[in-house]
Amino acid sequence: MKVAKFGGSSVANAEQLQKVANIIQDDKERKVIVVSAPGKRFSDDIKVTDLLIELGEAYFNKQDYQGKLQIVLDRFHEITKELNITDKIIQEIKDGVEGILASDDSDALKMDALKATGEDSLAKVLSAYLQSLGLKATYLNPGEAGILVSDNPGSAQILNESYDQLYKLRERDEIVVIPGFFGYTKDGKLITFSRGGSDITGSIVAAGVKADLYENFTDVDSVYCVNPTIVENPKEITSLTYKEMRELSYAGFSVFHDEALIPAFKADIPVCIKNTNNPQGMGTIIVSKKEPQPNPVVGIASDTGFISIYVSKYLMNRELGFGRKLLTILEDEDISFEHTPSGIDDLSVIIRESSLTKEKEERVIARIKDELDPDTVSVDRDLALIMVVGEGMDSTVGLADKATHAFTKANVNIEMMNQGSSEVSMMFGIKADKVNESVKALYNTFFE
Amino acid sequence: MKVAKFGGSSVANAEQLQKVANIIQDDKERKVIVVSAPGKRFSDDIKVTDLLIELGEAYFNKQDYQGKLQIVLDRFHEITKELNITDKIIQEIKDGVEGILASDDSDALKMDALKATGEDSLAKVLSAYLQSLGLKATYLNPGEAGILVSDNPGSAQILNESYDQLYKLRERDEIVVIPGFFGYTKDGKLITFSRGGSDITGSIVAAGVKADLYENFTDVDSVYCVNPTIVENPKEITSLTYKEMRELSYAGFSVFHDEALIPAFKADIPVCIKNTNNPQGMGTIIVSKKEPQPNPVVGIASDTGFISIYVSKYLMNRELGFGRKLLTILEDEDISFEHTPSGIDDLSVIIRESSLTKEKEERVIARIKDELDPDTVSVDRDLALIMVVGEGMDSTVGLADKATHAFTKANVNIEMMNQGSSEVSMMFGIKADKVNESVKALYNTFFE
Numbered sequence: 001m002k003v004a005k006f007g008g009s010s011v012a013n014a015e016q017l018q019k020v021a022n023i024i025q026d027d028k029e030r031k032v033i034v035v036s037a038p039g040k041r042f043s044d045d046i047k048v049t050d051l052l053i054e055l056g057e058a059y060f061n062k063q064d065y066q067g068k069l070q071i072v073l074d075r076f077h078e079i080t081k082e083l084n085i086t087d088k089i090i091q092e093i094k095d096g097v098e099g100i101l102a103s104d105d106s107d108a109l110k111m112d113a114l115k116a117t118g119e120d121s122l123a124k125v126l127s128a129y130l131q132s133l134g135l136k137a138t139y140l141n142p143g144e145a146g147i148l149v150s151d152n153p154g155s156a157q158i159l160n161e162s163y164d165q166l167y168k169l170r171e172r173d174e175i176v177v178i179p180g181f182f183g184y185t186k187d188g189k190l191i192t193f194s195r196g197g198s199d200i201t202g203s204i205v206a207a208g209v210k211a212d213l214y215e216n217f218t219d220v221d222s223v224y225c226v227n228p229t230i231v232e233n234p235k236e237i238t239s240l241t242y243k244e245m246r247e248l249s250y251a252g253f254s255v256f257h258d259e260a261l262i263p264a265f266k267a268d269i270p271v272c273i274k275n276t277n278n279p280q281g282m283g284t285i286i287v288s289k290k291e292p293q294p295n296p297v298v299g300i301a302s303d304t305g306f307i308s309i310y311v312s313k314y315l316m317n318r319e320l321g322f323g324r325k326l327l328t329i330l331e332d333e334d335i336s337f338e339h340t341p342s343g344i345d346d347l348s349v350i351i352r353e354s355s356l357t358k359e360k361e362e363r364v365i366a367r368i369k370d371e372l373d374p375d376t377v378s379v380d381r382d383l384a385l386i387m388v389v390g391e392g393m394d395s396t397v398g399l400a401d402k403a404t405h406a407f408t409k410a411n412v413n414i415e416m417m418n419q420g421s422s423e424v425s426m427m428f429g430i431k432a433d434k435v436n437e438s439v440k441a442l443y444n445t446f447f448e
Numbered sequence: 449m450k451v452a453k454f455g456g457s458s459v460a461n462a463e464q465l466q467k468v469a470n471i472i473q474d475d476k477e478r479k480v481i482v483v484s485a486p487g488k489r490f491s492d493d494i495k496v497t498d499l500l501i502e503l504g505e506a507y508f509n510k511q512d513y514q515g516k517l518q519i520v521l522d523r524f525h526e527i528t529k530e531l532n533i534t535d536k537i538i539q540e541i542k543d544g545v546e547g548i549l550a551s552d553d554s555d556a557l558k559m560d561a562l563k564a565t566g567e568d569s570l571a572k573v574l575s576a577y578l579q580s581l582g583l584k585a586t587y588l589n590p591g592e593a594g595i596l597v598s599d600n601p602g603s604a605q606i607l608n609e610s611y612d613q614l615y616k617l618r619e620r621d622e623i624v625v626i627p628g629f630f631g632y633t634k635d636g637k638l639i640t641f642s643r644g645g646s647d648i649t650g651s652i653v654a655a656g657v658k659a660d661l662y663e664n665f666t667d668v669d670s671v672y673c674v675n676p677t678i679v680e681n682p683k684e685i686t687s688l689t690y691k692e693m694r695e696l697s698y699a700g701f702s703v704f705h706d707e708a709l710i711p712a713f714k715a716d717i718p719v720c721i722k723n724t725n726n727p728q729g730m731g732t733i734i735v736s737k738k739e740p741q742p743n744p745v746v747g748i749a750s751d752t753g754f755i756s757i758y759v760s761k762y763l764m765n766r767e768l769g770f771g772r773k774l775l776t777i778l779e780d781e782d783i784s785f786e787h788t789p790s791g792i793d794d795l796s797v798i799i800r801e802s803s804l805t806k807e808k809e810e811r812v813i814a815r816i817k818d819e820l821d822p823d824t825v826s827v828d829r830d831l832a833l834i835m836v837v838g839e840g841m842d843s844t845v846g847l848a849d850k851a852t853h854a855f856t857k858a859n860v861n862i863e864m865m866n867q868g869s870s871e872v873s874m875m876f877g878i879k880a881d882k883v884n885e886s887v888k889a890l891y892n893t894f895f896e
Contacts, residue, residue, distance in 0.1 A: 247793075334768065
């Protein structure tokens with residue numbers, strides 16, 4: 001049994017939905033379908049979810065929202081017309097939206113219900129379309145499916161009892177179409193996951209039904225081993241592990257909402273990323289474990305916007321608790337640290353620039369000076385991190401050598417290196433303006 | 449004005465003391481002399497301080513201690529006889545030891561007073577010898593000199609008011625010979641520094657008198673850039689910074705008791721390590737800052753006996769406080785960490801094997817599992833750390849490349865890399881049984 005999730009661009013219009021129907025028909029194992037709301041049909045298009053958010057904001061600001069609603073209705077009308085199915089969804093959306101706005105719910109709950117309308121309506125449309133093709137298919141509301149969530153509007157967390165309920169979907173002998181992005185609290189409130197939450201629904205459902213495979217259909221053929229805006233036509237990754245995916249997505253790979261993978265990861269369900277526009281393509285499969293590869297490096301990721309706080313103190317190394325105190329100061333300001341490379345008497349903490357406002361920086365530096373009495377403290381900006389990622393790296397002599405040599409060839413100074421004892425990745429810190437030449441040089445070293 | 453400290457092998461017998469006298473006479477700036485107790489004259493010899501400790505232990509265990517005392521007396525007798533000076537020190541030591549043992553002091557204070565007898569007596573002997581050569585010289589008790597310390601027998605800490613007092617030594621127009629290793633509390637108790645404490649006295653006195661140079665005379669020509677038991681006849685280091693010295697001494701370089709350097713470091717006094725047996729040699733000078741060198745690497749140090757605690761958890765990176773909590777668990781067990789290399793979802797903590805007893809390990813692992821709920825925890829033993837050290841490393845492209853290539857040539861897998869943003873050092877973690885070939889390869893790369 002497979003769970004297939006189709007993203008916004010895969011359900012953006014009738015033509016895309018026809019491809020989706022073909023994909024579903026192609027494989028009888030595709031029994032549970034999770035869908036996003038219609039996304040962009042062309043680059044300047046507006047996603048239905050964004051239209052619904054704008055609609056809500058207009059309503060809350062006591063502005064006219066009918067124009068936004070009409071655009072949403074028009075999009076669905078175009079779809080039903082081209083698919084040659086009933087257009088009763090138009091009235092349902094209209095009544096639904098008016099009902100939400102007129103309800104006694106809080107603004108946060110109203111917004112979540114509005115946002116969910118895109119997924120919910122599209123699931124109904126797809127189900128009707130599949131039926132019109134003679135398939136046994138049904139729309140299933142997430143509440144009926146058993147997706148119970150916490151009461152955090154806009155960032156629902158799945159409740160564990162959902163999984164047992166979802167497992168019962170295996171008993172159905174029909175194709176079930178579930179809207180992504182939302183669930184219900186125990187007392188029946190509709191709550192959405194964080195943005196991109198249809199991936200989360202797909203992953204939860206795949207874990208719940210103990211799927212053999214969770215297929216995530218998007219608009220790229222596969223995950224590339226390097227950012228294609230830096231290297232032209234890079235190699236595709238056919239298979240990677242959850243850990244590798246995490247390390248890559250951390251530093252700039254945005255194919256997958258990595259939090260979305262947790263349910264699938266915990267239930268050990270393989271995840272396949274495929275292209276709705278090229279379903280015969282291999283795609284990229286994400287698994288727990290894989291066979292050792294001749295080239296252990298699977299990808300090179302990079303991201304900018306990091307800064308380093310550097311602290312040095314003679315004999316720091318003998319001072320029990322120094323590092324812990326430094327991390328406590330950051331934690332008190334709600335700052336996550338990324339890495340902590342260290343010498344004997346110095347310690348750097350790498351953090352995301354976005355997590356350090358000017359005021360936080362002043363407080364942090366003042367506290368470090370006051371509480372840790374260091375010899376020097378300094379902040380280094382405009383850093384980029386490059387991750388060379390691969391699960392087999394821990395048993396291959398010479399990888400660090402090859403990687404560092406690539407930096408030398410690109411004439412880039414390595415500001416920082418950090419490699420965990422797991423060796424799933426090597427991290428290099430460089431000046432942000434040297435990212436492109438560094439990534440190119442690493443790509444040439446490991447993939448050409 | 450220079451402060452010269454002579455170590456145990458430099459004052460082991462009359463012949464060595466003649467060299468010391470020549471060295472003092474050679475440079476009129478050498479006005480303050482700090483001495484150790486007589487050390488070994490040959491490899492199986494026993495240091496006077498060890499004899500005094502054995503004497504004390506025999507006394508405390510109600511065994512005969514006269515034999516040990518006699519060996520000490522014989523050593524001093526041999527020295528005074530060969531130097532052709534008065535032997536009244538023999539009676540002074542005898543009376544002194546009997547007086548200490550008969551006193552009402554605690555055993556800890558008695559032991560400290562006994563241990564200090566070697567330095568104290570040797571300072572008197574050297575002063576008498578210098579006088580016999582026609583020099584204006586005087587023995588100066590640390591109490592009179594102004595060395596005030598905390599009341600921690602065996603591990604005295606200097607009190608800050610000492611420095612103003614010591615500065616007055618500048619007014620003296622004679623050579624002052626001060627015994628190393630001990631000071632006095634404000635209420636007059638004799639307390640010793642930790643073992644090797646004559647280096648501490650020298651550093652304190654040099655800081656106090658604001659010396660132009662603190663000369664530390666020992667029995668090696670200089671600091672070598674690599675452990676001479678691994679590489680034959682390695683290059684000598686002519687100049688290194690405090691930071692470099694610290695990084696090197698951390699990982700196996702034992703020329704200098706690094707805590708001893710703190711007073712000199714804080715007062716910014718250059719320190720010169722010289723050989724009593726070859727005083728014309730360049731020696732090695734330790735300074736705060738130095739000019740950039742063509743080869744920024746000054747030395748390669750290595751040490752074994754490290755272990756790594758590896759913790760992985762999916763999405764660890766998003767968990768605010770994870771690293772801090774891990775360090776808190778270690779701190780609760782009084783365990784200092786050395787480095788914390790990390791990936792996105794994994795974190796290793798490198799610690800000294802000696803700091804983790806079996807019981808501590810069990811408690812630490814249990815708490816990590818219990819409090820951090822990780823996916824995996826494991827302990828990796830028999831690690832060695834290799835430090836490639838050099839102050840100019842932060843502005844040289846290609847150093848990491850050269851270093852990692854050396855490991856490849858030696859066919860050694862790099863288990864860990866960690867480089868601070870300061871780039872005073874690069875750390876490599878490897879299996880302990882690969883240390884020698886790795887260090888040799890690095891030496892060939894950077895120094896041949």
